[in-house]
Amino acid sequence: MFVRHRGGAPNYQPKPLIAKHHFDPVKAWKRRHGISTKELPIAMKNLELEDQSTVQHPKVHVYFAGTGGTASKLAERLKKFLKANSGAVIGEYGCLNSFDATKIHMNDTFLSIKKLDTGEFPEGVKYSIFGLGDDAYRSTFNGAAEIIDEIYHEKLVAPLLNHKLIESDVSVENPPLKVFRQWKESIISVIDGKGEVVNNGADSLLSVNPYLRHRDLLKTFSEGAITFEPMDDIVGGILKLTIEITENDCQDMGHIRILPRNSTENVQKVMEILNLPTLDAVIDLRRYEGQIPNDDKWMGIVSTQAFLSDYVDLCEPFTTLKWAGGFPEVENISVLQVLSAFSEQLHGPSVSAELRHRILLSMPTLRPRIYSLASSNLEGTSINRIGGNNQAEILVRVLPEGRFSSTCISSLRPGDKISYKLAPNTLVLPLLPSPYLDPVGFKPTHVILIGTGTGLAPILSFLSRRLTQLIASGSNFDENSSITLFAGFRSPTIDKPDVPDDRKLFEPTFRRFSSYGLFSELYYTPSNEAKIRVQDTFETDDVKHMLLLRIIKQKAWIFVCGGAEMVKGVKDKLGEVLGEKALEQVSEEGRLLCEVF
Numbered sequence: 001m002f003v004r005h006r007g008g009a010p011n012y013q014p015k016p017l018i019a020k021h022h023f024d025p026v027k028a029w030k031r032r033h034g035i036s037t038k039e040l041p042i043a044m045k046n047l048e049l050e051d052q053s054t055v056q057h058p059k060v061h062v063y064f065a066g067t068g069g070t071a072s073k074l075a076e077r078l079k080k081f082l083k084a085n086s087g088a089v090i091g092e093y094g095c096l097n098s099f100d101a102t103k104i105h106m107n108d109t110f111l112s113i114k115k116l117d118t119g120e121f122p123e124g125v126k127y128s129i130f131g132l133g134d135d136a137y138r139s140t141f142n143g144a145a146e147i148i149d150e151i152y153h154e155k156l157v158a159p160l161l162n163h164k165l166i167e168s169d170v171s172v173e174n175p176p177l178k179v180f181r182q183w184k185e186s187i188i189s190v191i192d193g194k195g196e197v198v199n200n201g202a203d204s205l206l207s208v209n210p211y212l213r214h215r216d217l218l219k220t221f222s223e224g225a226i227t228f229e230p231m232d233d234i235v236g237g238i239l240k241l242t243i244e245i246t247e248n249d250c251q252d253m254g255h256i257r258i259l260p261r262n263s264t265e266n267v268q269k270v271m272e273i274l275n276l277p278t279l280d281a282v283i284d285l286r287r288y289e290g291q292i293p294n295d296d297k298w299m300g301i302v303s304t305q306a307f308l309s310d311y312v313d314l315c316e317p318f319t320t321l322k323w324a325g326g327f328p329e330v331e332n333i334s335v336l337q338v339l340s341a342f343s344e345q346l347h348g349p350s351v352s353a354e355l356r357h358r359i360l361l362s363m364p365t366l367r368p369r370i371y372s373l374a375s376s377n378l379e380g381t382s383i384n385r386i387g388g389n390n391q392a393e394i395l396v397r398v399l400p401e402g403r404f405s406s407t408c409i410s411s412l413r414p415g416d417k418i419s420y421k422l423a424p425n426t427l428v429l430p431l432l433p434s435p436y437l438d439p440v441g442f443k444p445t446h447v448i449l450i451g452t453g454t455g456l457a458p459i460l461s462f463l464s465r466r467l468t469q470l471i472a473s474g475s476n477f478d479e480n481s482s483i484t485l486f487a488g489f490r491s492p493t494i495d496k497p498d499v500p501d502d503r504k505l506f507e508p509t510f511r512r513f514s515s516y517g518l519f520s521e522l523y524y525t526p527s528n529e530a531k532i533r534v535q536d537t538f539e540t541d542d543v544k545h546m547l548l549l550r551i552i553k554q555k556a557w558i559f560v561c562g563g564a565e566m567v568k569g570v571k572d573k574l575g576e577v578l579g580e581k582a583l584e585q586v587s588e589e590g591r592l593l594c595e596v597f
Ligand SMILES: Cc1cc2nc3c(=O)[nH]c(=O)nc-3n(C[C@H](O)[C@H](O)[C@H](O)COP(=O)(O)OP(=O)(O)OC[C@H]3O[C@@H](n4cnc5c(N)ncnc54)[C@H](O)[C@@H]3O)c2cc1C
Pocket: 009, 255, 260, 369, 370, 371, 372, 373, 394, 395, 396, 397, 398, 399, 400, 401, 402, 403, 404, 405, 406, 454, 455, 457, 563, 596, 597
């Protein structure tokens, strides 16, 4: 069985969950007859029983959960593969919500499971969990799968494989077919009584070694030069960053992951404290948790400099301070601070290569940050211009002490390179019909866009795209002004005169789109003393009437983007204006798309 939850983003529900329970009838039969179960194979087909008719056949149950469809597709593949290649009998198959025995429901799954009696799991049940995760949500990466795993552990249900929870990362491969293949082959091998093929090496895709997994993640990243206006006390404000990309097929309104690399200065500092030579020092990633590699392959070896720059976060606390036993006690605030505190001890001759390895492999891995593309890939259109090639623009909110937005960017200069990876955004696909299908007769559906702050980034991407489409189709813009925009942004007020002014970025941009006649309605809500929020404008009679016309009569699409509180506020207000039932129907028709930052 397995689960996915894309962590920190509140709009993401617990995602794919595939469950597989293996009932071992051989052991059950032996137990019933008081015979030792210890040395028997698992698979039914290897049984040499005199009367098979009295024996319950072993069953493999496959469950999945997820909203994106990946989990169900993989579950289907697994079922077919098991049927075709093993002696297993497929038992229950379906969405985890329908798993009667545990009464699991996708959104309240985990608490209610903990309340169930252990007796609900028959003796001899085995499980294996395949988690679909996204490394950008590291703090809760594969969180739901881990919770399910814990529950089984508590209930003393035995894992089928050595790695009871197989974590795949959709940011490395989507769908993660390579890991999936290794998983299903391991399962078959165990079910058919051949035992598990053990591979803990650097090439094992089922590895739980975070550094080897990070190495696989980095293989999918590219390098691109950035340009931006130099930062000038912009904390709290928005920085427009342009990245030179090599890809041609970057999805409008898509996402980009950025690795907040450690600065050369900080890498150098750690190299000095640990007394590591700059050029020829290497680290073997396979030594994680004291493991000794059993071959001399080079596949787990990287230069220490690359490791300190791209693999680990020197600004986060160590994952463990076990290596520091015997050293004076120190607060684990960040790798840099801890190492600086121990710099004298670590320079001494008693510091072995082994200890250095332990220190390095106790550092936390570096979590990529996710941003929305604010430009369009169509004809290279961007926020301020039409034309230009292979450039992606993003709007970065500079958070106080933000690892990427503050620490990393302040160490970069325009022209420096960053490590990035483009990622599609399946949520918005219905808003992006191909522009070239029928450019002459291009008749866009009405779209209502509602965004605040950097939540306006994907909206800008959409507007750039729509503008290019209309220009390409030679349409009459006035007839085709099929966009309603509600935009909210920060701006200084009498109460808060020092707030960075986002109006300077957004107003000229929207004015430019407006000059093409792109909007049928445009509403701004900058910060204001009366604390009127974007959604409060829905209440005025004119706007209410317009929303009813567009959404109910004209079947407009709605795209909402911003923080969790804003998105909830907008949905609540839409419910009040349209009526809860009507909004529910819009939602069921898939016309309400919400992206939460
Ligand atoms: C799908 C998606 C698209 C996104 N697009 C954008 C975008 O276009 N522009 C943009 O600026 N951000 C965007 N974000 C949010 C961005 O990924 C996070 O804010 C990210 O953590 C910033 O990284 P950082 O290293 O600067 O800050 P971190 O070091 O990760 O965080 C610094 C501090 O800020 C807090 N924090 C982090 N994120 C948020 C948040 N969303 N709201 C409030 N507090 C927060 C943290 O808890 C921490 O205390 C997006 C998020 C998602 C899920």
